[in-house]
Every structure is written in C-alpha cells, then in structure tokens.
Amino acid sequence: MNDLSKPVYPGAVVYDQEEIRSISEVIENQSPFRYYGPNLQGKTDAFEKEAAQFFGVKHALAVSSGTAALMVALRAIGVGPGDEVIIPAVTFVACAGSVVSCNAIPIFCDVDESLNLDPDALEQCINERTKAIMVVHLQGSSADMTRILAIARKHGLKVIEDSAQSFGTTYQGQYVGTMGDIGTFSLQINKTITAGEGGLVIMNDDELHERAIMAHDQGGVRNENGYVIVNPDCPGFYGENYRMSELTGAVALMQLRKVTDIVDTMKVNAAKILDGLVGIEGLALRKNFDEEGCSYVSIAIYLPSKEAAIQAEAECKENKIPGARLYQGLPTYAYPFVLDKLTVHSSGCPFSCPLYKGNPRYEMGMCPMAENLIARALFIQVSPLFTDEDIYYIVENLKTILGKYAR
Numbered sequence: 436m437n438d439l440s441k442p443v444y445p446g447a448v449v450y451d452q453e454e455i456r457s458i459s460e461v462i463e464n465q466s467p468f469r470y471y472g473p474n475l476q477g478k479t480d481a482f483e484k485e486a487a488q489f490f491g492v493k494h495a496l497a498v499s500s501g502t503a504a505l506m507v508a509l510r511a512i513g514v515g516p517g518d519e520v521i522i523p524a525v526t527f528v529a530c531a532g533s534v535v536s537c538n539a540i541p542i543f544c545d546v547d548e549s550l551n552l553d554p555d556a557l558e559q560c561i562n563e564r565t566k567a568i569m570v571v572h573l574q575g576s577s578a579d580m581t582r583i584l585a586i587a588r589k590h591g592l593k594v595i596e597d598s599a600q601s602f603g604t605t606y607q608g609q610y611v612g613t614m615g616d617i618g619t620f621s622l623q624i625n626k627t628i629t630a631g632e633g634g635l636v637i638m639n640d641d642e643l644h645e646r647a648i649m650a651h652d653q654g655g656v657r658n659e660n661g662y663v664i665v666n667p668d669c670p671g672f673y674g675e676n677y678r679m680s681e682l683t684g685a686v687a688l689m690q691l692r693k694v695t696d697i698v699d700t701m702k703v704n705a706a707k708i709l710d711g712l713v714g715i716e717g718l719a720l721r722k723n724f725d726e727e728g729c730s731y732v733s734i735a736i737y738l739p740s741k742e743a744a745i746q747a748e749a750e751c752k753e754n755k756i757p758g759a760r761l762y763q764g765l766p767t768y769a770y771p772f773v774l775d776k777l778t779v780h781s782s783g784c785p786f787s788c789p790l791y792k793g794n795p796r797y798e799m800g801m802c803p804m805a806e807n808l809i810a811r812a813l814f815i816q817v818s819p820l821f822t823d824e825d826i827y828y829i830v831e832n833l834k835t836i837l838g839k840y841a842r
Contacts, residue, residue: 436824440755443816445697445732446622446629446690453692457685467681469497470661479684485691486635490610490618494644496636497684498651501599501621503677504634505533508617509567510650510674511636511643512593514539517790518566520595523552523578524766524805526571530597531767535778538785539566540795543768545802548722550735550809551578556802557586564793567593570615574761574814575627575701575732577606579724580614587615595619599634602627603698605728612637617647622683627697627732628690630683645669651677698730700819704826705731708815711830717842721812733814736837741810743840748813750836756829757816758836764810768797 457478466472469479479497486495498504514520518539522530523546531541544560547553550573557568568587570578587594594615598604602620604611612618617640620626622633636647649655654674655663679687712718721735738744744760751758768774774797776786785791800806815833818825 436828437818437820437822438755439757439825439828442625443757443818444624444629445627445701445819446693447624448818448820449693449697453689454686457689458682461681461685469679469681469684470657472681475661476681476685478681478688479679482684482688482691485688486637489691489694490613490637492613492637493639493641494637496644496647496651497679497687498634498636498677499679499683500632500677501619501623501626501634502529502533503651504599504619504621504636505529505569505595505597506536506675507636507647507650507677508595508619509533509537509539511617511638511647512567512595514566516785516788517564517792519562519564519793519795520567520569521552521557521560521565522569522767523571523573524768524802525550525573525762525809526597526767527599527762528767528770528773530569530571531773534569535785538788540564540785540791540793542795543766543797543802546805546808547579548808549576549578549724550574550721550812551576552583553804554579554582554586557583561590561592562793564791565590565592567595569595569597571597572601572604572611574735575601575604575730576721576723577601577604577611577725577728580606580611584614593617599626600732601730603694604730606725607728616640617643622687622690627730628687628694630686630690633679633683633687650674697819701731701817702729704819704821705734705817707823707826708734708817708830711826712833712837715834715837715841718837719841731817733816736813736815736841737808738811738813738840739842744811744813747836747840751813754832754836756832756836757818758813758833759816761812761814762809764812766802766805766809768801769799773797774799
C-alpha cells in the first residue's frame with residue numbers, strides 16, 4: 436500500500452526517465468534560455484505547439500507560473516486602472532492579486548454548490564466598470580460555462596478561464612480554458628501536471644496572442660533568431676518578464692504527454708472511491724456540471740457544519756487519509772490584506788486611483804454561499820497511483836469518519 440499520509444502530487448509522482456532525459460538534453464547542450472543558446476533544444480517551443488494541439492486552439496504561450504499566466508491574460512485583454520474584474524469568492528488569492536497588480540479592482544462573486552462562480556449571482560456584480568469575468572474551475576470541476584458565457588456575451592465582457600487546478604477537465608466535450616476568450620493554467624507542484632512552477636496561456640484570437648507575447652516578454656517582439664528587435668509596425672508596450680525557461684519547458688513537455696493517462700486514472704480511482712461511499716446516510720457531494728468531464732483532482736464532500744468538517748479533517752490526518760479542508764475553509768477575501776485593501780504602495784492604489792469610480796465592499800458575510808460551503812467542505816485528494824488496496828483503506832476509513840459527521 437502507498438504511504439497515504441503524504442500529499443498527492445499527481446504529475447510529480449509519475450516523473451520517470453522521460454523527464455530526466457528531457458531536462459538532461461537541455462543541460463548537456465548548455466542552453467537553458469528558450470530563445471537562444473549554444474545549442475537550443477526547442478523544448479519550450481515544442482511544449483507550446485503540443486499544448487495548442489492538445490487543446491485544439493490556435494495559440495499557446497508558455498510562461499513562468501500560473502500567476503504569470505493570469506497577469507499575461509489580464510494584460511492581453513487590456514485590464515487596467517478604473518476597471519473591475521469579477522472573480523469567484525472561493526479561489527486561490529493569486530486571482531485577486533493578479534487583478535490588483537494590473538491596477539484594477541477584484542469584485543468577489545458568490546459561488547454555487549459546485550464551489551465555482553454562480554451565474555445567478557454574476558449579473559449583480561456587473562456594472563459600467565466591469566472589464567472581464569475570471570472563471571475559476573476549482574479542483575478539476577468545471578463551472579456552469581453555458582450560463583456564464585451567455586451572460587458575458589449579453590454584456591460584451593471578456594472571459595478568462597483560470598484552469599490552474601483543472602488541466603484536462605472538460606465541459607460538454609470541450610476542455611476548460613478553451614471556451615472563453617483566454618485560458619490559463621498552472622504547472623506548480625500541486626497541479627495535475629507539474630514542472631515545479633510554470634504556466635500556460637491559450638487563445639484563438641491573433642491579437643490577444645500578440646499582446647500576450649509582449650506582456651510576457653518586456654513588451655518586445657523577437658526575430659527568427661530569438662533576439663528582441665525594434666519594429667515600427669509593432670510598437671509594443673511596457674511588459675514584464677514572465678518567460679518560461681528551457682529547463683521548465685523540458686519537464687512540461689514530458690508531463691503534457693502524460694496528462695491524458697493521469698486524468699483517466701484519477702477518474703477511475705475517484706469512481707471506485709465514490710462507489711464505496713454509496714449508502715452513507717447524509718452524504719452530500721459537491722455538484723458537478725459535467726460528471727464525465729470532471730478530472731477529479733479531489734472529491735469534495737459537504738459536512739453539516741464547519742465544526743464537523745474540522746473534526747473530520749483531524750480524523751483523516753490521524754488515520755492517514757488524504758482528506759483536508761481547502762484554503763482553511765475560508766473565502767479568498769478573508770485574507771486580512773484583502774479585507775483591508777492593503778497594497779504594496781502606501782497610497783492604496785488601485786483602490787484610491789482617481790480613475791476608479793467605485794467603492795467595493797469587502798467584508799465577511801458578503802458572499803454567504805461561499806462562506807457556508809467552503810467552511811463545510813472536506814476534499815479527498817485522488818492520486819493516479821492509488822492501488823485497489825489504497826482505495827479500500829480510504830473507503831473503509833471514510834465510512835467510519837463520515838458515519839460520525841455526515842449526519
């Protein structure tokens with residue numbers, strides 16, 4: 436039986452000689468920078484091309500992290516001072532942070548029983564300052580994209596799909612990240628595939644792609660030899676450095692080639708766990724808008740109360756079951772610096788920016804469904820390496836734990 440006390444890292448646990456060989460080729464050829472070197476191997480270029488083919492999109496841009504992917508996406512669609520971007524109240528803080536780093540304002544939208552952005556709450560968040568909607572597909576489960584996209588089109592808003600936690604998840608036959616205007620992914624170690632860090636931005640629009648390239652590479656364009664050039668026909672704009680290295684690209688490329696097997700195996704293992712839990716009185720599972728498309732990074736179970744979830748989490752840890760609460764059971768805006776609108780500059784910009792005409796209300800209680808559900812949610816992580824013995828152990832222990840706390 437595997438050591439179930441260790442965290443689940445789906446991509447990292449399937450590292451083998453392929454990743455070693457790929458990264459060794461970069462080191463042996465002394466060419467770790469993606470655009471030029473003594474003997475460039477083109478690993479990052481290959482990762483981008485294969486990612487575009489995998490998702491069935493025109494363009495894929497490799498970047499240095501999932502947060503970098505969000506920054507590039509926001510800059511590509513022109514988010515800046517005076518703008519608001521709607522994000523779900525349950526997500527990683529980088530979603531809010533990337534918006535603020537673009538001198539714009541994050542507006543928190545409540546979630547539905549999938550723990551993703553709630554279309555019923557979305558329209559209440561839209562006003563004349565709204566520039567974009569950032570949808571986050573949490574823990575392998577898609578948001579209700581049909582309704583969200585319809586609302587976005589109605590109001591003429593851009594949609595960013597943050598699919599950091601859902602590489603390989605589908606919704607009605609389409610990969611998440613491909614339905615909005617631009618999609619972002621993370622390759623951090625907790626993610627379905629990983630290079631330790633790294634990110635990906637995908638899109639079909641040529642202009643968005645050109646702007647994304649400039650945003651991630653100091654605002655410049657490069658010639659066929661990889662050198663930055665002055666091009667009067669493409670003046671560019673001030674950008675930053677979010678480039679992916681060849682070392683990261685070498686690992687990302689090999690992981691991408693494994694992602695289908697990883698996701699398929701996690702789905703099988705999750706199905707076995709769910710089958711084993713059938714019949715537990717009071718069992719309440721997180722809603723999935725596409726059960727078949729869910730990549731099952733984890734199985735989310737709602738307990739009757741926050742206290743029950745905390746007790747269940749403690750017993751999971753005691754019994755070495757991969758079950759835990761996410762984000763300490765709190766919405767993103769519970770971070771003190773978010774509630775108090777504390778930014779890097781003492782002026783408080785962008786909240787104090789004269790171009791911004793709003794006054795967002797950040798306080799506990801503003802997204803009641805989010806606060807209620809995330810506090811009561813217990814996430815059972817799913818590994819592609821689970822054996823039947825592992826699954827039996829997990830199920831039997833969960834039956835005991837949930838038998839006590841699910842009702």
